[in-house]
Amino acid sequence: MTAPQQVGYDDILRVWQEADAIPEIEHAWLFDHLMPIGGDPAGPAFEGWTLLSALAALTTRLRLGLLVTSNRFRPPALLAKMATTVDIVSAGRLTLGIGVGSRPGHPLARREYEAHGLPFHDTAQAVGSLAEACTVIRRLWTETEPFDFPGEYVRLTGAYGSPKPVQRPHPPILIGGRSAGTLRVVAEHADVWNIPGGDLDDAVRRSALLDRYCAEIGRDPATITRSIHLPVTYERPASTRAAISEAIEAGFGHIVLGLPAPYPPGVARWVTSELIATT
Numbered sequence: 001m002t003a004p005q006q007v008g009y010d011d012i013l014r015v016w017q018e019a020d021a022i023p024e025i026e027h028a029w030l031f032d033h034l035m036p037i038g039g040d041p042a043g044p045a046f047e048g049w050t051l052l053s054a055l056a057a058l059t060t061r062l063r064l065g066l067l068v069t070s071n072r073f074r075p076p077a078l079l080a081k082m083a084t085t086v087d088i089v090s091a092g093r094l095t096l097g098i099g100v101g102s103r104p105g106h107p108l109a110r111r112e113y114e115a116h117g118l119p120f121h122d123t124a125q126a127v128g129s130l131a132e133a134c135t136v137i138r139r140l141w142t143e144t145e146p147f148d149f150p151g152e153y154v155r156l157t158g159a160y161g162s163p164k165p166v167q168r169p170h171p172p173i174l175i176g177g178r179s180a181g182t183l184r185v186v187a188e189h190a191d192v193w194n195i196p197g198g199d200l201d202d203a204v205r206r207s208a209l210l211d212r213y214c215a216e217i218g219r220d221p222a223t224i225t226r227s228i229h230l231p232v233t234y235e236r237p238a239s240t241r242a243a244i245s246e247a248i249e250a251g252f253g254h255i256v257l258g259l260p261a262p263y264p265p266g267v268a269r270w271v272t273s274e275l276i277a278t279t
Helices: 009-020 048-057 076-089 107-115 123-142 180-189 200-217 237-249 267-276
Strands: 027-030 063-066 096-099 147-150 155-159 173-176 192-196 225-231 254-258
Touching (some): 009 027, 009 048, 009 267, 027 048, 048 076, 063 096, 076 123, 123 155, 123 180, 173 180, 180 200, 192 200, 192 254, 200 237, 225 237, 237 267
Parallel strands (some): 027 063, 096 173, 173 192, 225 254
8 A cells, every 4th residue: 555645656656566567466555535644734645536547557457446435525426437437447456445534533634624625524424424325336336227316315316327347246345444333334335344453453353343243134244355454664574574464363364555655666576575475
């Protein structure tokens, strides 16, 4: 994962193209913020979906996505269209990462809403609208006739998606988050669930809670891949290797390694030799 803040486009493109040539690296990610959430608050931050489309056009193998799209930023029917476009540009390599949006207590994340004229709704509405968004996006990707959607938070008239994504029946949906409300949405809608690392015991407890929610709706919990984001430390690769091993042992088979900027020359090769091959 290369967070597109405090860094240039050429730097991100260099890392992605290097990673694209390394089979051991299976997927690559951006985040979805409109202003920096770390470092200089006035520094650069790229919009995630337009950057993802550019990187999709300039890579050939990596699966790719945003970890994760803020459902508060874009209406879901528009997001479905954008995601379809990226899936086509990438020849079917998109995973749709989505979540409720910024944590309410993160001041640097909250400021981007007012700065861009976007409403910041309460948690109940954020979770409810995420569930409706996942329903609408899947229907736009798969249904062959226009439909209306009179939801509580999402209301569509004559909705129809054309063209359809390359992937059938649709691109995988990754939902990120740890709250109980979000995990209920994961149980119903996600192919992959992602949680930030840092507290593996909590991640394991949240995974068990997801199992319970799956059982309540009759879904096999094993059909949801468990994913975790782990920050990389260039100076202490052994600590990152230990975190990877512990996460895999705990059942998290989808590992996202967060690379801090600036990216050293050959960083994707370094990740492969120092973190992947030795884990």
